[in-house]
Amino acid sequence: MLEVRKLTQRFGGITALEDVSFTARKGLITGVIGPNGAGKTTLFNVITGIYSQTSGSVHLDNADISRIPAEMLAARGLVRTFQNIELFGNMTVLENVMLGLHSRSSSGILSCMLKMPWHVKEEKYIRQQASEWLDFSGITDLSAQKAANLPFGKGRLLEIARAMAVHPSILLMDEPAAGLNNSETHELAVLIRKIRDKGVTVVMVEHDMELVMDICDRILVLNLGRMLAEGTPREIQENPAVVAAYLGEG
């Protein structure tokens, strides 16, 4: 369960987030929507420790993670994907996923250099787990390709496989459907549901309303850095303030 309490983020004179509070319940898909500049990506950056917030706090399973740096969160089961997919382009697809298991392995520089037996065992485990997650995302056939050479849609799938390899309890996805065509979006929806069925809490920022309304259990609406509404897809669709905000933008 992820809980955000009274989160405020300012950059110089600009307020990107103000007093945002919400809860993403365990095992559900929570959607975060809002017009451009609403502060959705900033929200993700604060939660994942890339920015440190001006005030407020973030809690993961009742533990305060507000001041924990980004690299420590994976081990706690929190992981994210990026809007413009951030793959490790010079590594193969398989290696990308193997990196997802970094936080679940521990061999140090020396034992890696000396190929200590526990390291060899660990490496074997990493490789086997990684292939499983490739399989899960349906991109096993691409495993030896360089990640930079993947088409955008496949890259998205790889990013999700990599994130899942971390064994997250909560997965934040920043616009997973951006840049995908219809059939790819459909594939994605199936995959996200599969992830939820594994018991992973999903929070996603998304512009594709159809997708959001289709798969989200709860929806949070941001506008100009403030909370506008929260509720089920049906409640949100009927909320006049939300409609006004979107119409106002369009």
Add this chain to the structure above:
Amino acid sequence: MKRFLAAACFTVLTVLSATICIAAPGTIKIGALFSVTGPPSFLGEPERNTAKMEVDEINAKGGINGKKIELIVYDTTGDATKAVQAANRLIKEDKVVAIIGPSTTGESMAVLPVAEKEQIPLISCAAGSKITDPVKKWVFKTAQNDGLAVAKIYEYLNKKKISKIAIITVSDGFGSSGREQLKVNAAKFGIQIVEDSTFGPKDTDMTAQLTKIRGSQAQAIICWGTNPGPAMIAKNVKQLGIKLPLFMSHGVSSKKFIELAGDAADGIILPSGRVIVSDVLPSSDKQKKSLIAFVKDYQKHYKTEGDHFGGHAWDAVMLLKNAIEKGGETPSQIRDQLEKTQNIAGIGGIFNFSPTDHAGLSKDAFVLVQIKDKDWALVK
């Protein structure tokens, strides 16, 4: 795999092709290591030019004992690593019988163990006294020890009853060796160094150091360096209005210094080899003949004045020629004959080698000169 093999083959081929070399029969091969480029190029370039010029001349006159000399010059860029590599190449690849150079003390110290191990005579063109002190069997040198230049200045100071001095030296091999000698010899002459400062070879302003010297008790300033630093110092001294007598080292005894320092050079006193004052030497001077020949030749070939750095190489070639003529052309014959060198007048001075002295010069190798009206004048 294929890629790797291809790459490996490529590397081997380049290495091999580099080592193929055709030797002309009936020649005597002499190697030379000069830092023709890099920071000490002010030494290496005139040295290479001079050595080439002299070897051409010897060959034009029929060579040594009827055999031509082949001079193989490698550039060491002032780097000890490159100097050692080049020395190995000269000895093992080019099979030279003797090596002239390197130009700097640092490189000479690096190459010295190679020469000793491979038993090839080496005539260094660097000034550092530790090159031949203690004496090494295969190593000689032609450049005057810095200590001799220091002694020449200190003698003059004694005569003028100056006892407190400030020294400012460049932080490279030349300067640090000079600094060491200035300090070591001070007590012997009853001289006290009241201010000891340094400057970088590429520094562009020394007013800070000179301001400190101005504030000290010093009665004279001695600067030890090679162009362009000392010229900068002369200008800065003038800018700060310091009236103390200024002494320089033999590192700047060329017209270039006067050109760079301009008016600020006037009145500066420095020890120098006889090269720059060859025309005003008394005709009884034993070196005069070779000095004038050298200066004229260099002028003719390279359109600039020959300096005593080139002279080091000139002397080295000359000493080798002499040793080969009299002793023979194997490395050990050359070495033995070099050690017997007596009373030979070169550019740097009159050489007298012995089993206990491989530097061969006395302090008479230097004369004190003063800069007057953009020219040199002997200080009596």
Add this chain to the structure above:
Amino acid sequence: MELSDQIAQYLVSGLSTGAIYALIGLGFAIIYNSTEIINFAQGELVMLGGMFALFFINFLHLPLPLAVLSAVASTTAAGVLFERLTIRPLKAATPLSLIIITIGGSILIRGIAMLVWGKDTHAIPAFSGTEPILIGTATILPQHLWIFALTLLAIAMNKLFFNYTITGKAMRACAVNKRAAGLVGIDVRKMVLYSFAISASLGSLAGIIVAPLTMTSYDVGIMLGLKGFCAAIIGGLSAGAGTVLGGLLLGVLESLGAGLISSGYKDAIAFIILLLILFIRPQGLFGKAETERV
């Protein structure tokens, strides 16, 4: 002599060397601000300026103003040529590849200069005499005044150009966001070329005006470039007062370090201070902090 008099001279000496660093640092800052490229060959452009001036004054015997103009023109041509031949054809320009290409360029230019002009150091006559000027108890040379004047002029011109001309504004836009600048119709490649031309001409002007003091040789660019780069970094790579203050500070620290602490370690002192500044305020003493975008 009183210590206070000595310190006055240290400060004056430091300021006058600092002005040289500042002027060279400005060249770095201008290229950086319009292209985000650190041009490691900037020091070599400074050297070229001095060398060309020498050539025009001593060999072609042109009058001073004409020689200066020709030298600036020649160096600018060299800078433009360098950009056209190496930076522009580069497809995937990463900061690393740009650092390496410009280092390669600096070696190349140095090598060519060595072949053309030889390895000797050369002196250039001062613009208006060498009679020292007394400031209190400290002295400077008339040439220093030229440097101060040119530095001020450079900053002023720079401000005017980047704030009040279309081209200047376009160049600033490129620095902020190349893609966006391209989208609104700015020819980004042309702007990169312009900034190379501007910084080459500024660099050469610096080289010409400092040459009577520092003298010039093919390898004078390394140290001058390095110090200018330091000045720019201390100043937060701002193309204005920041870099100038950075240069002056560096000069004064060096001079005080040489006078009061140790002349041998003065460059080390300067670099230690540079490192401390980078550690504590990586945006430079006078720069604004920037947040990294994801």
Add this chain to the structure above:
Amino acid sequence: MRFLNSEILKFILLALFILILPHVAHEGYLLNVLVFVGIHSILALALNLLLGYAGQISLGHAGFFGLGAYISGILTATYSLNPWIAMLIAASVVTLLSFAVGFPVLKLKGHYLAMATLGLGVIIYIVFNEAVDYTGGPSGLSGIPNLSIGTFSFDTDIRNYYLIWTFALIAIALSLNLVHSRIGRALRAIHDSEVAARVMGVNARLMKVQIFALSAGLSAIAGSLYAHTMTFVSPASFGFNFSVELVTMVIIGGLASIYGSLLGAALLTVLPELLRAFQDYDIIVYGLLLIIMTMFMPGGLAKGFPQAASYLRTRFGKRSSPDA
């Protein structure tokens, strides 16, 4: 598993090649060059771990190399310590020192990092020059003993060749293991996208500092080997120029390529020997090479050979058929 086998095979072939080379190659001088190729290979390898894998530039590696050489040299020449112990001390001191300095330095990025490492290198170089009482100043430190085992002293080229290449092979093997492990992946991930790597749980900062320290420590070992082979050290060998030369070796050989480091080191060590014919022109060739390689062969020789080959093949193919 196939991948593992081909890796091991490649390594064994290299080891055999190195073993046999002195018997095939010209005696004497070439061997001496190969000794330096070995030292430079270790250095290029060390820098490649940092520059090629982690993507962090260092323009001060000559300084660490020099520190290794000087610490080892001073301890043995002045304080008559056993060379092996001196080497161990040199490597440990440099590793610890760079680890401590690494934290503030590697916080910096791009040209700031370049400037900071350059500054470090310059400071170390100045210390070599100025601490005359310990280092002997600009004219250097002589009288450093050769390494030896019992009464067997590494005092000839052939002995040094095998000594240094043993070290180089060990370094290559360890580096290969490292880059194919979770650490190697994490390093490359940092290179490609530091933010994404951190989100995946890679402690980028610590990882960078660790690899910086490892790289510096390895360079120090190379320095120590250098000092005991040359038996002499002087500051001029450890200046900014050499740092640039090392970066060039890595770039020319190929970023993030272990065997590429070897190629780069070999080429840049042999190149000056070839260029001796050009004398004064070599500096120009050197600058040109740096520019051309970065522009047209960004993958370096390791990747450039196959690239160039396929380019030529398509070019050649095109020419044989009429232009489309």
